[in-house]
Amino acid sequence: MAPERLQEFNTIVKDSSKVDVLFGYCYPSTYRAGMTGLVLHILYGILNSRADTSCERYFRYDTKSPALSVESQRPLRENHVLGFSLTYEEDIINLVQMLDFGGVPVLAEERTENDPLVVVGGPVVTANPEPFVDFVDSFVIGEGDLVINELVDAVATGPSRREVLARFSEISGFYVPAIPKTSVKRNIILDLDSLDYPLSQIVPDVAEGSQFDPVFGKSFLLEVTRGCGHSCRFCLIGHVCQPRRTRSLSKLKELVQNGIGNTPVSKVSMIGSSLGDLDGLEELVCWTGNQGLGVSVPSLRADSVTEPLLNCLVKSGQRTLTIAPETGSTDLRRHIGKGLSDTDIESAVEMAARCGYNSLKLYFIIGLPGETDDDITATVDMIVKLAKTSGMKVTASVNPFIPKAQTRWEREPQPSIGEIRRRLKIVERGVKKDSRVTVESLDPRSARIQAALSIGDRSLGKVIRAAARYGGYGGWRRAEKETGISFLDLASDTERLQEDLPWSYLRN
Ligand code: SF4
Incomplete structure (x- = not known):
């Protein structure tokens, strides 16, 4: 049974009457799964750093209601934009149910001027948005943090729903099913160091192992790489997130120092595919451990594992x-x-x-x-x-x-x-x-x-x-x-x- 109000650190609540754009970030699954994804923290940080925008979160399961925001119980349908991340194909069912529970017409063609725009991104739709077109006003193909400000600008200044969608269709990587294009290019950012990074990440104030505890535990999420330098024939990430990009070691250390100063945790969860390919992973892990922080890394390629790296990971709790x-x-x-x-x-x-x-x-x-x-x-x-x-x-x-x-x-x-x-x-x-x-x-x-x-x-x-x-x-x-x-x-x-x-x- 979900608690009446989930306690968290670093949430942002704005007076919605004082902003131009109300953005509902929606994760069509559990709170725990959504909070483990870095994209939530990235978009939440970028959107709420804008004086004209308030971003609040919605989850399909475990919060008070999928139709009320975690922050202020803002009804889903009061938002101007609902931004969904689709990480797993089957979550489309949850997405449709969230719209339905929230009183938002499920079919894009039935939405009117008074309904939110439904925008969907994530690896699933970057690979193939077609099965989902009935429910979506616009897809973001590729990396959403690159274009999120353009999206909000279009919503803030667009005189009508039709006009906003027309503007979306002109932004790189946007695919508006009602305005077909012969080709859509996937957005990628080549220089990760230049991206804004969420230093004040939201952390639930819950006991370890609780249903709200993120999958990696309460930790500062550190995106080390994007994409993968390999392209195993079956692997989605190895194909739709190419090329592999990494942050510089100096930037990563800076992010850890500033992130731990702003996010009340004592552990760093490193994010990235095939992390072991990173020159300097050993140095980064050992340096982070030496700051007195726990460290976790995801799956490593067996050919990139070294004894000094494993020793540092063991010392840091893995x-x-x-x-x-x-x-x-x-x-x-x-x-x-x-x-x-x-x-x-x-x-x-x-x-x-x-x-x-x-x-x-x-x-x-x-x-x-x-x-x-x-x-x-x-x-x-x-x-x-x-x-x-x-x-x-x-x-x-x-x-x-x-x-x-x-x-x-x-x-x-x-x-x-x-x-x-x-x-x-x-x-x-x-x-x-x-x-x-x-x-x-x-x-x-x-x-x-x-x-x-x-x-x-x-x-x-x-x-x-x-x-x-x-x-x-x-x-x-x-x-x-x-x-x-x-x-x-x-x-x-x-x-x-x-x-x-x-x-x-x-x-x-
Ligand atoms: S190494 Fe892993 S992430 Fe990279 S392409 Fe192969 S399976 Fe995918």
């Missing part, structure tokens, strides 16, 4: 090494473009054990194009071997392959739910005897839904709308029957995947 071999098969790993050898992986794990780590989190994918049962057996062998040689507790997160738009495997089909389950069983049976190993997996039905939403076209709007009425997996099934659209088969429809792709107007 005890779990997270790496993503993706598959135990060397050939398949090469085929997906991962470029890690067995030796890289084994050496990283041995180093972690020597340095005092006590657990290991390993990410694998099953159902990859070209995968055989022998490849799955190789994954089992790798998990068992790493658990045995390291003596650590191992959590193997084994998730179904999901074809994503704009990746090199965007046209590859996903195996059926039954086949994914069969392959998953091979892994579960193979590791069952080792009590140190736990296997966790995304429900293959969710993977099916995610795949359809990743590669689908605008005909899916009808399915989404019906599924949002019913909720849950059963809701998708009912929606499929009601609309007559074979939504759940989409990801394995190989013929369809040979046709022109719905997102072909997006160019990088």
Whole structure:
């Protein structure tokens, strides 16, 4: 049960009668998940630094109501703009439900001058906005912090909804479905050092482990890199966030010093893909630890792990090494473009054990194009071997392959739910005897839904709308029957995947 009022540090409440633009930042999932995302803190900081704008937050779950802001209980529909971040495809259901609960017409074509503009960004729509066009007035393709001020300027000075949307469509990276374009360019910022950075980040005043505690715990989020220098064939980030960019070491240290002065926490969570590729990560981690701060880093590439880095991370409180071999098969790993050898992986794990780590989190994918049962057996062998040689507790997160738009495997089909389950069983049976190993997996039905939403076209709007009425997996099934659209088969429809792709107007 959510508390009446969530206590937080660094929230900003303005007198809404004294600003021109009311912006509702909406995260279509839990408070905890939304607060873990850096984009919330970035946009909140930029928007509230403007004298003419008040930004307040809305979450689908866990706060008093999805239709009332956390800050001042401002009704959702009173905002001029509702900005949603869509990080996971299935959250579109939550987005539609939030609009509905808030009294905002769910369909873009039914909104009038008195309704907020619904703007959606995030990696999901940057890859393929088409399944979501029915519900959205404008998409932001690429990095939203680059254009957020232009968005607000257009809203503050636009005489009408139609005029504001016309202005949006002229801004780089904006895609207004009502004003089609032949191509839309993805926004990226090349120089991260030049971006404004949120130093006063919102922190919930809650006990560790509470439902409101962010995923990395109460910490200062430090974005070290954007994008990734690798481009594994299946990986969305490796394709739609390219090129890889990093902040300079001096800038990162400055951000830590100033951020800790403004955000009441004693831990720094470093954010970025393939962080270990950063020259100076070791220096940054050790320097941060020497300031008396805890440090956490996300998944590291096994070939970038060094003993001094791990020693500093252990001293700073990290005890779990997270790496993503993706598959135990060397050939398949090469085929997906991962470029890690067995030796890289084994050496990283041995180093972690020597340095005092006590657990290991390993990410694998099953159902990859070209995968055989022998490849799955190789994954089992790798998990068992790493658990045995390291003596650590191992959590193997084994998730179904999901074809994503704009990746090199965007046209590859996903195996059926039954086949994914069969392959998953091979892994579960193979590791069952080792009590140190736990296997966790995304429900293959969710993977099916995610795949359809990743590669689908605008005909899916009808399915989404019906599924949002019913909720849950059963809701998708009912929606499929009601609309007559074979939504759940989409990801394995190989013929369809040979046709022109719905997102072909997006160019990088
Ligand atoms: S899987 Fe990891 S290393 Fe490969 S492209 Fe994605 S983020 Fe980069």
